[in-house]
Amino acid sequence: MRMIGIEEYDERTMQLAKPICDSRRRVLLGAGNVIHPKYREKLEQIGIKYLFIEDFKSKGISLEEMMDMPTWLDIITVTENAYKAAETNQPLPLPEIQKAVKKLISEVQKRNAIMLIPTTAVDQSLFLYAHAVNVTLIALQIGKKIGHTYTQLNNLGIGCLLHDIGKTRTSNKEEHPEIGFNIIRVHREINLVSAHIAYQHHETIDGKGFPRSLAGNDILEFAQICSLANDYDHLISQDGIMPHEAIEQIMTFSEKKYSHHIVLAFSQGIISYPPGTNVQLNIGSKGRGIVTRIESNPHRPIVRLLELNKEINLNQHPTIIVETILKEENHRQLI
Structure with missing residues (x-):
């Protein structure tokens, strides 16, 4: 599970990981559903800007640092x-x-x-x-x-x-x-x-x-x-x-x-790069990845390198840094 901006949602590859509720806590759309583009417009109209989703990149991401x-x-x-x-x-x-x-x-x-x-x-x-x-x-x-x-x-x-x-x-x-x-x-x-x-x-x-x-x-x-x-x-x-x-x-x-x-x-006590963040590390094309979890240091996360399909703990590699944050559409084009 990971959190994205609603404008980054892609109904072809993503489904909701948490329900969307209105002001009275009534479920507008339950977990596991796909959001139709017209319905997404309605959600944006009531001020919703973030979604919790599941897709192939979010496996192993639990957002444990976030309150349920x-x-x-x-x-x-x-x-x-x-x-x-x-x-x-x-x-x-x-x-x-x-x-x-x-x-x-x-x-x-x-x-x-x-x-x-x-x-x-x-x-x-x-x-x-x-x-x-x-x-x-x-x-x-x-x-x-x-x-x-x-x-x-x-x-x-x-x-x-x-x-x-x-x-x-x-x-x-x-x-x-x-x-x-x-x-x-x-x-x-x-x-x-x-x-x-x-x-x-x-x-x-x-x-x-x-x-x-x-x-x-x-x-x-x-x-x-x-x-x-x-x-x-x-x-x-x-x-x-x-x-x-x-x-x-x-x-x-x-x-x-x-x-x-x-x-x-x-x-x-605040996380710099929350789990689910798309990142580019300073190690070239192999440095494209996604933050999967935080361990000892809130500013040095564990990153899954997508091309190599392995994880790297930035706290154990002081010379490797997050070079930039990749937007969802740019990240999608690179994998």
């Missing part, structure tokens, strides 16, 4: 319910939120590295909630690498899951952090640190953020972690930037938007 979709969708539903409650001035469903965060902590703790399901793999009406779940996953991964305790991870996770909840009451970008803070802080069962994550997640350590232009140590570490995770998911999901390029972009903001130790922890 049913669990991801369950937590998206919990997040949606929380945001809807805030929108109608109802109390937040705290038991469900706390249970969801515990599940996300468990998902992160059992993986050495994380690979996101892009928010654009679901109906666009769920983007806001899927984004919150993805931000929480990345933030918890960073917190784990830094060495935060379980209680700290719990407070970080709740704050990140609710970081955009202020958007339920305003469309003004600069107002939503404070509104979100006020929504969260009235719930005494939630640590005030979690509320401040929502308040400060658009502040930057160079003082150029909002809503209060805080700088340096005036910004909570947890808020910086949320800010970085927020930026990374936008790059991956909305902008469609490849993970290795998104990681590089994040690294350029070290000591500008977020502290260096947070960027370092982030880089240690």
